[in-house]
Amino acid sequence: MERIILVGNGMVGYKFCEKLISHPNRDQFDILVFGEENRPAYDRVHLSEYFTLESPDELLMAPRDWYADNGITLRTSEMILSVDTENKKVVTHKNESFEYDHLVIATGSSPFIPTIKGSEKEGIFIYRTIEDLEAIQTYSDKLKAKGRYQSAVLGGGLLGLEAANASKELGMTTHVIEFAGKLMPRQLDQAASDLLQSKIQSIGLKVHLGKNSKEIIGDGETEAIEFTDGTTLAVDMIIISAGIRPRDELARNSGIAVGERGGIVVNNRMETSVPGIYAIGEVALYNQNIYGLVAPGYEMAAVALDQIAGGTKLMSPSIDMSTQLKLVGTEVASFGDPFVESEDAIAIRYENKQRGVYKRINISKDGSRLLGGILVGDSSDYNTLFQLYINGMKLPENAEDLILGQRGAGSKSLLGSVLDLPDTAQICSCEAVSKGAICDAIKSGCCQDLKGVIKHTKASTSCGGCKPMVVDIVKETLKSLGKEVKETICEHFEYSRQELFDLVKLNNTTGYDEALDTFGKGHGCEICKPVMASIFASIFMETANKQVAIQDSNDRFLANIQRNGTYSVVPRVAGGEITPEKLVVLGQVAKKFDLYTKITGGQRIDLFGAQLHELPMIWKELIDAGFESGHAYGKSLRTVKSCVGSTWCRFGLHDSVSFAIRIEERYKGLRSPHKLKGGVSGCIRECAEARGKDFGVIAVEGGWNLYVCGNGGANPKHAILLASQLDDDTCIKYLDRFLIYYIRTAGPLVRTAPWLEKLEGGIEYLKKVVVEDCLGMAAEFEAEMDGLVERYACEWKEAIEDPETLKRFKPFVNTEETDEELVFVPLREQKMPRPW
Amino acid sequence: MEELVNLYQTVQATEVLSWVSVGSVSDFPENAGACIKHKSRQIAVYHFTRTNKWYACQNLCPHKMEMVLSRGLSGDAAGIPKLACPIHKKTFSLEDGSNLNGEEYSIATYPVKIENGIVYIGFAD
């Protein structure tokens, strides 16, 4: 047994372990890993997600047990101080020594701190480890509590921008300070930087270019930065992101050769100057360069392991540094040589300031090869361009098509088919997965689908940038084998939602069990049950009380489950209009059942904290007072928001409240693939935010303008004009057609906005279907909607009138007791669940 | 909190010391969950009609320590009967309580038997 000692349990060190355990010669080696950090290796690439994760453990590359389970001895919180190269021993900071046969150094790098006067002050941070992020969060919370909000990031490179975005998300007013005259100076040209600058300024970051920091000012704490040009900027904290320095101390202490500007010198076998000692990852100086990306590090790990195990694998002679910027709300990518403009190269640029897009490609003079390029604002072509570049593929006749898109009829993918790529084409550079490996995984019968391929090859599991291409290759390969590729909803039904919709309709299937028997298998699951429930509801307008067992749990109890397992109650308040009498009832009910009360963002009132057994009692009182279910729990129509309109507003053109109520009353209870929201505004001032909804109606001179497919949420989209100057009835008619068409064709949990994005032909085609009736189905759509409207019933009214249904709200089958585990804590004059 | 978690330990059919009657078959929904209370324990009971099998497990979701599992959806993953917590949809095997999302926490399961239309749950104390 030979002993490998690995110093550094970061991303690359971890990859070395992962590759070792699946190596055919695994049994020859015994491995001992030292990591200075207190936790096992985690995913630094997704470090910024730390702020949104429930636990930092979610970032771990593998849980601690994984090491032991695979025979790896992992010692965290232990630092190696030196190597006795003569006696083949490493020495820890506790002065213990351990012998090795092969030593692998993967100590990574640390942020470079430029010498600036005052940089020892409080409030100065770096951005590399979980602890750094914890410290940043704590300090910014402290600042915010004191009303101080100014934060600066020194460095406008890839990492600096990522840190700046994180600082902004923490609620700080964030300044990016860059020494060069442009952002991401190593990846972007001036035009690209200008565009990126305007984009990130529009999301609230402040950019200062060409600024050289001289001193950090403040009395113990950071208060301002002074620049060499004499100006100052008041800031309360600073994150330094001015590049990286390899952590080569260990080598320096032990007589292992390092480069002039740092980094452990390695050859193409990853060997250092001392035989038997290897360096990999960000600490390694290969071809006189340090590579601050995971992909080259992973390749180094593979090479070092192969060499140790007696193989002959060598590191690629040139390393690709193509990158895509994550997170900053705009797409940026650069690949190959982004700048070349030599004798033998030509740059083609495309810029559209209005759309905020800049694209540049550098091609060889004869137009045959792609040398590099830059994409800002729209990097959807990145994968294709990157493949053309990295594989040195021949370019199409008109190279400008690569960034302008093929104009004219019959446009095809620029690459032809993904299957035209050479087998050696590297698709996932992080995990070094080639196109051939993906195809073989399927052809050999080893994997049947995308999920299997990802699990087997690990493609797209690291940064995820290559996912679209992996999807395409899997699809095309399956197709080439004559296997149909379908978007099936889950393992129980091998159909898409649209196909299931048609199957239920054609077979007149009336229940879930029957559907499982005739075109499904197994017992079903939490994915297909709600999808089928939604389909049954959309076809037969059955309420959630009919097939209770397949309802998503909110629909089963006709209320939204909240943090502590209690429920919220939201009665319908159509158009947001409510009489004083009804308002009083809501107050009385809330008081009687001690419910936390809040006005929602949807112009109605939410009563929180109801226990399961209280729901029917609460609803009995509400229904007696004339309320109905608000379907806040369902994938169905929520609200149609209105502004006060011409009845009171001095600018109002038409009566938006009456129209909103009419629309909400018509579509209430309508189940759909995802929730549906509408809005009606009385003039273009748009106080109802109608264009942020799935359908929005806005009063204009001569009628209503109808907009569709808007969305709030994580990816806000304004609704797009479908038809203008409509009278009330035509508007409703178009809405009927639009809604039924959406309900029939959308995938599960796809809102109207993403649905339209995928709809072939886009809004123009939708106009043809809805306005011009190109499918000849308008009458059918309208009749279908009429039928659904006619069959509407309030499901809460049904529930409280049926003793059988009431059993559902009993907390325990075997006793009348209620749940005593519930704990509430006071909140202002109300209450809330105990915190998690 | 730890006390609450320790209250729930998987019981194998062979370890049962007392079979507690918790209601008749018709008191329980088909292919969905319901909850019973025995002393200080809350137990979720699931009846799968396609195989006519019964399963019982703790009602406490170990993810955020909420008493909710009986209100989740049930089904199977590659033949393993499972339930999905209604709060964040973490899934657990009803056969052995293991976490089907690959996370560390799991749930305790209990044996169920049906005699003369009555549902019994087995406890080891």
Ligand code: SRM
């Ligand atoms: C109560 C309310 C917040 C409030 O206190 O104001 C709310 C609460 C919830 N929203 Fe919302 N949303 C509320 C208005 C909104 C709005 C504003 C609006 O409707 O004008 C939006 C943005 C508009 C939009 O939907 O496009 C909104 C976008 C979302 C999203 C993101 C949807 C998307 O397509 O990206 C989710 C997540 C989802 O549905 O997957 C969500 C989900 C949720 C859930 C259901 C999360 C959950 O599963 O528990 C919350 C349930 C609370 C409850 O049980 O009542 N909520 N939510 C609002 C209820 C409105 C109502 O009267 O029905």
Ligand SMILES: Cc1cc2nc3c(=O)[nH]c(=O)nc-3n(C[C@H](O)[C@H](O)[C@H](O)COP(=O)(O)OP(=O)(O)OC[C@H]3O[C@@H](n4cnc5c(N)ncnc54)[C@H](O)[C@@H]3O)c2cc1C
């Ligand atoms: C915020 C952020 C975002 C990033 N985004 C991307 C991206 O999008 N794409 C990309 O390709 N790359 C990205 N990177 C870079 C990527 O994370 C690194 O290239 C990668 O982590 C390098 O791995 P490594 O193992 O060489 O170093 P590290 O992951 O830093 O691991 C080295 C480990 O060794 C330990 N160590 C050091 N000295 C000793 C010692 N003497 N004894 C014991 N242990 C020691 C360190 O504490 C550390 O845990 C990002 C980095 C950061 C910080």
Ligand code: SF4
């Ligand atoms: S934004 Fe909506 S989903 Fe998010 S916390 Fe607020 S209410 Fe809940």
Ligand code: FES
């Ligand atoms: S509380 Fe059950 S999954 Fe989160």
